[in-house]
Amino acid sequence: MLKKKNRKIMVGLVLLAAGMLAAxxxxxxxxxxxxxxxxxxxGGGSRGTGDRESVVVVMDPASEPAAxxxxxxxxxxxxxxxxxxxxxxxxxxxxxxxxxxxxATDMNVSExxxxxxxxxxxxxxxxxxxxxxAEDVAFTYNTxxxxxSVNDFTMLKEAxxxxxxxxxxxxxxxxxxxxxxxxxxxxVPEHAYGPDYGDHPIGSGRYMLKQWxxxxxxxxxxxxxxxxxxxxxxxxxxLFMEEDGAFAAVMAGQADLAYTAVSYAxxxxxxxxxxxxxxxDNRGFNLPAVPAGETDENGVPLGNDFTCDVNVxxxxxxxxxxxxxxxxxxxxxxxxxxxxxxxxxxxxxxSEISWDPEEAARLLDESGWITGSDGIREKNGTKAGxxxxxAAGDSVRQALSxxxxxxxxxxxxxxxxxxxxxDVAYDRAQSDSVMWGWGAHTPxxxxxxxHTASGGSYAxxxxxxxxxxxxxxxxxxxxxxxxxxxxxxxxxxxxxxxxVTQQGDIPWIWLVNIDHLYWxxxxxxxAEQKIHPHGxxxxxxxxxxxWSWE
Amino acid sequence: xxxxxRRRKMVLWMVLTVLLLIGVTVAGWLVGEKAAVTxxxxxxLAPCLAYPFGTDFMGRDMFLRTLAxxxxxxxxxxxxxxxxxxIAFFMGMASAVLGRxxxxxxxxxxxxxxxxxxxxxxxxxxxxxxxxxxxxxxxxSLTHWTSLARLIRGEVLQLKESNYIKIASRLGHGKLKxxxxxxxxxxxxxxxxxxxxxxxHAILHEASITFLGFGLxxxxxxxxxxxxxxxxxxxxxxxxxxxFPGLFLAAAVxxxxxxxxxxxxxLDPENAHR
Numbered sequence: 128m129l130k131k132k133n134r135k136i137m138v139g140l141v142l143l144a145a146g147m148l149a150a151x152x153x154x155x156x157x158x159x160x161x162x163x164x165x166x167x168x169x170g171g172g173s174r175g176t177g178d179r180e181s182v183v184v185v186m187d188p189a190s191e192p193a194a195x196x197x198x199x200x201x202x203x204x205x206x207x208x209x210x211x212x213x214x215x216x217x218x219x220x221x222x223x224x225x226x227x228x229x230x231a232t233d234m235n236v237s238e239x240x241x242x243x244x245x246x247x248x249x250x251x252x253x254x255x256x257x258x259x260x261a262e263d264v265a266f267t268y269n270t271x272x273x274x275x276s277v278n279d280f281t282m283l284k285e286a287x288x289x290x291x292x293x294x295x296x297x298x299x300x301x302x303x304x305x306x307x308x309x310x311x312x313x314x315v316p317e318h319a320y321g322p323d324y325g326d327h328p329i330g331s332g333r334y335m336l337k338q339w340x341x342x343x344x345x346x347x348x349x350x351x352x353x354x355x356x357x358x359x360x361x362x363x364x365x366l367f368m369e370e371d372g373a374f375a376a377v378m379a380g381q382a383d384l385a386y387t388a389v390s391y392a393x394x395x396x397x398x399x400x401x402x403x404x405x406x407x408d409n410r411g412f413n414l415p416a417v418p419a420g421e422t423d424e425n426g427v428p429l430g431n432d433f434t435c436d437v438n439v440x441x442x443x444x445x446x447x448x449x450x451x452x453x454x455x456x457x458x459x460x461x462x463x464x465x466x467x468x469x470x471x472x473x474x475x476x477x478s479e480i481s482w483d484p485e486e487a488a489r490l491l492d493e494s495g496w497i498t499g500s501d502g503i504r505e506k507n508g509t510k511a512g513x514x515x516x517x518a519a520g521d522s523v524r525q526a527l528s529x530x531x532x533x534x535x536x537x538x539x540x541x542x543x544x545x546x547x548x549x550d551v552a553y554d555r556a557q558s559d560s561v562m563w564g565w566g567a568h569t570p571x572x573x574x575x576x577x578h579t580a581s582g583g584s585y586a587x588x589x590x591x592x593x594x595x596x597x598x599x600x601x602x603x604x605x606x607x608x609x610x611x612x613x614x615x616x617x618x619x620x621x622x623x624x625x626x627v628t629q630q631g632d633i634p635w636i637w638l639v640n641i642d643h644l645y646w647x648x649x650x651x652x653x654a655e656q657k658i659h660p661h662g663x664x665x666x667x668x669x670x671x672x673x674w675s676w677e
Numbered sequence: 678x679x680x681x682x683r684r685r686k687m688v689l690w691m692v693l694t695v696l697l698l699i700g701v702t703v704a705g706w707l708v709g710e711k712a713a714v715t716x717x718x719x720x721x722l723a724p725c726l727a728y729p730f731g732t733d734f735m736g737r738d739m740f741l742r743t744l745a746x747x748x749x750x751x752x753x754x755x756x757x758x759x760x761x762x763x764i765a766f767f768m769g770m771a772s773a774v775l776g777r778x779x780x781x782x783x784x785x786x787x788x789x790x791x792x793x794x795x796x797x798x799x800x801x802x803x804x805x806x807x808x809x810x811x812x813x814x815x816x817x818s819l820t821h822w823t824s825l826a827r828l829i830r831g832e833v834l835q836l837k838e839s840n841y842i843k844i845a846s847r848l849g850h851g852k853l854k855x856x857x858x859x860x861x862x863x864x865x866x867x868x869x870x871x872x873x874x875x876x877x878h879a880i881l882h883e884a885s886i887t888f889l890g891f892g893l894x895x896x897x898x899x900x901x902x903x904x905x906x907x908x909x910x911x912x913x914x915x916x917x918x919x920x921f922p923g924l925f926l927a928a929a930v931x932x933x934x935x936x937x938x939x940x941x942x943x944l945d946p947e948n949a950h951r
Contacts, residue, residue, distance in 0.1 A: 371909055371911070390913070455717035455718075519894065520895065522906070522909075526734065529735055533716075533717075544896055546894045547894075
């Protein structure tokens with residue numbers, strides 16, 4: 128019902144926008160006039176009175192943090208990682224996803240990996256004037272460990288403030304990629320943290336929350352006492368709109384930067400250009416690697432008799448022409464994906480393969496899947512095929528699924544495409560395939576996908592298990608040196624003998640990384656972006672403080 | 678002579694309508710699989726000779742999809758209208774014949790169902806039944822029998838007072854026998870008219886809950902799906918995605934409405950002389 132209402136609003140908006148375009152005679156778009164007032168969405172087509180210090184960004188409504196700007200409930204951390212803007216973090220990830228410092232000045236880990244010691248700056252104040260101390264850091268981590276609804280903090284035993292500017296993290300188990308967790312945890316003030324913190328956040332970051340109208344917009348204002356480089360952009364307004372509304376806002380000249388989808392990429396908007404950013408926002412599907420028959424402790428059936436054959440999985444991986452898929456579905460706005468972590472420091476390039484339908488067909492023949500009269504392969508009377516599910520309503524995943532089905536049909540594999548809700552997808556993924564989206568700035572993603580779940584006999588999202596892969600990832604986590612751990616993560620993908628790549632067990636097929644597209648005013652300089660993670664949301668404003676107007 | 682001419686003309690029109698609707702239904706059914714074929718080499722085409730309704734973002738032929746969608750709507754409408762008519766008939770009859778308690782119970786139930794907004798109840802039932810074809814069918818069937826049941830109940834109450842029913846009961850016919858043998862033939866015109874008039878309702882409801890995402894799954898060709906998908910593309914000027922399927926839906930609904938009214942005119946004794 129809500130959906131319908133939203134759509135009505137959208138249609139209204141579109142009509143409004145169309146009307147405005149007609150009425151405003153549209154002038155030359157280079158003229159700069161007043162920026163849209165906070166909250167006021169009406170107004171002319173072009174931009175404001177030479178206000179070179181503010182920017183209006185349109186994001187998807189799902190990006191609005193439901194529980195407010197509280198790191199414990201997903202702000203910055205969680206499924207869609209980004210820099211928390213309002214709060215500072217101990218570390219930050221660099222453009223090539225290595226670790227650098229924000230609040231931290233030095234960081235050491237003990238030989239056994241069980242204690243992390245972090246020195247922090249002592250010249251930092253929260254926006255209410257109180258100094259930020261090691262106590263606040265320890266408080267933040269201990270609070271998140273107990274309350275975080277989105278992040279796994281089970282590896283942390285306790286955070287202790289040793290003195291004013293040193294904090295120690297005592298771990299339950301070695302966790303070499305702790306700096307990546309530190310990069311997404313915004314530090315909150317112990318003296319001003321409570322249940323309503325999400326609505327009235329106080330931090331020490333580049334921006335302060337000025338105004339938040341739920342369901343509409345958030346306005347940030349630069350923090351005048353910021354300890355780092357002064358933000359160029361003094362005010363950031365974030366509007367939340369559906370795709371069509373976002374495009375209408377662009378057409379009406381109401382936004383400086385608005386997210387958009389591939390289906391809009393062939394449109395034209397005067398005074399705007401289309402920006403495409405590289406991502407690790409991948410799409411791929413799981414192939415259950417064990418035969419059907421078992422069930423898990425909740426009675427969910429596990430396994431699939433077709434995809435349990437490693438030759439079948441290899442043939443599928445090899446039989447998909449990713450470039451054609453990118454052209455067909457993404458209009459060229461994407462890159463081929465061969466793993467869940469392409470382009471990350473822990474990515475193993477052995478994952479890469481080239482499209483080879485002949486070899487794929489040979490593998491299927493070798494496994495006894497022989498082409499039948501209808502063009503579909505069979506073995507002992509069983510048809511070669513599986514069900515590929517996608518989240519109903521996600522048109523890109525739907526199109527990727529259909530394209531996968533079309534391509535695999537050429538190989539003689541019958542793929543049934545089905546739109547489902549997430550309420551059933553997780554369970555059904557244990558015996559069939561789901562079109563997933565992943566991609567985060569931490570190697571933990573490899574662990575979550577391929578490592579045998581604790582207490583279970585298979586990995587969590589799709590039945591698969593390999594002792595060598597498990598042990599290499601365990602070693603990577605236990606490693607005391609981050610650089611060394613990257614090598615171990617790479618080996619977990621392929622160590623020369625086994626792994627999760629084409630020559631290995633290939634329990635997941637990775638298809639594409641989807642470029643994140645934005646309409647941007649031609650005179651807005653968006654600073655260089657890190658490779659965006661999954662989630663077409665806040666990542667774009669990670670460095671909004673460094674944007675500028677020409 | 679003039680009168681029979683008009684009557685005949687109307688019957689002719691109605692036969693044509695029925696044939697048209699049957700044609701669309703069968704054609705859509707036969708097209709079935711083809712409507713779901715995706716071909717990315719022909720995506721987002723405006724209407725042309727090869728694709729009179731254009732194609733969508735995955736290169737599906739919108740003409741075939743619309744045809745298949747209308748066809749599935751009509752088939753769904755047929756099942757649901759039939760089921761609700763049967764429910765309505767028995768409920769109405771039982772309410773009027775089986776005495777006070779039954780009457781109170783059934784009238785209460787009717788009020789209860791009518792008291793809840795249709796679409797809300799539909800969504801709840803459809804969701805509880807796991808959505809999809811059967812969710813929608815059960816949902817519409819269970820929510821649409823009420824007004825017809827009321828009508829039947831009223832008719833039966835009236836009939837009970839008529840002489841020939843009283844005579845039958847004096848002659849020793851039981852209540853049920855009287856209902857089955859003497860009342861049913863009298864009620865058939867209302868029932869058939871009600872059934873046909875339920876069609877457009879059922880079709881529109883199917884389309885609307887599918888539009889809202891609680892009905893048929895998105896890979897199925899259904900008018901509700903087509904329309905909800907097209908919303909996104911309207912702002913890009915892809916008008917054909919919504920226009921033709923929308924017109925088709927409206928046309929199908931109007932045809933059924935016309936058919937229902939025609940039947941009412943023909944079968945209703947009050948109008949028989951016109």
